Amino acid sequence: MPELPEVETVMRGLRTAIEGHKIVHVTLNRHDLRWPFPANLREEMLNQRVVSFSRRAKYILMRLENKWSVLFHLGMSGRMLIGSVGQNEPPPKHEHVIIESEEGVRIGFVDPRRFGAIDLIRTADEASHPLLTKLGLEPLSSKLDGPVLQEMFATKRHTPIKTALLDQRYIAGLGNIYVCEALFKTRIHPERTASSLTEEEAHLLARNIQDILTTAIASGGSSLRDYVQSDGTRGGYQDLHLVYGREGEACRQCSSTEIQRLIQSGRSTFYCPSCQK
DNA sequence: AAGGGCACCTGCGAGC
DNA sequence: TGCTCGCAGGTGCCCT
Incomplete structure (x- = not known):
């Protein structure tokens, strides 16, 4: 699904919604998407403030206060639903991960086809993540000519x-x-x-x-x-x-x-x- | 060593 | 109405 413009749009939406917020609830409705989630995913996100977001190719990186970064890939059908904690709407189908902030924002990672991925990496080691190392030039970089x-x-x-x-x-x-x-x-x-x-x-x-x-x-x-x-x-x-x-x-x-x-x-x-x- | 095909999944619309 | 088929913003891996 999402190519660079969609991923960039999603990343900007997340940034506006929860950058600076403190994560106080993490719900994992399953333990894997394309690959198993890291065992410490929930633990490392919990009670952390979201420091910043960035995008590399079709990947989104969410940096946390504790120097861990959460890596998201939306696959073909991944979405990030942004809402409020305590909203009364029934949760959508295929909402696999829910992140809630102390400030009352609720992020739902919905991905019917489950080609998406979530991983965790030390912020200092982001560039050496196996999914990122082989990536080529950012197309919007001035280096592309x-x-x-x-x-x-x-x-x-x-x-x-x-x-x-x-x-x-x-x-x-x-x-x-x-x-x-x-x-x-x-x-x-x-x-x-x-x-x-x-x-x-x-x-x-x-x-x-x-x-x-x-x-x-x-x-x-x-x-x-x-x-x-x-x-x-x-x-x-x-x-x-x-x-x-x-x-x-x-x-x-x-x-x-x-x-x-x-x-x-x-x-x-x-x-x-x-x-x- | 590069390139093709397959695999991973669910949902939707078209056609019978 | 209800089935089957083909198709879908991606990409890693196995095989030639």
């Missing part, structure tokens, strides 16, 4: 550009929606080989990736099925999708061609065969 992109993919003479952009070891944070959108905007066919990008194309692609992500964050992300922002409202970027999820509909650029769908590495790619060569 044409030459870097071209260099990164220079030897990828067999990998389609679509597949290469989804590989988190190169650029970390892009997912299926934003890769499709970025390739469309740059007019690059998704089956082109990653090493075939010209200098000009690499330059434009880098710029378009950053533009699209920035606009998507400003829109609160893309709401397809169940994703909502922390205030419960939907994101707005799905209305700006030019190709993703538009198979069979007219291309918004050339209007003379229907958007096609193809499968690459087992995942749908949406593109316009006329605009993307």
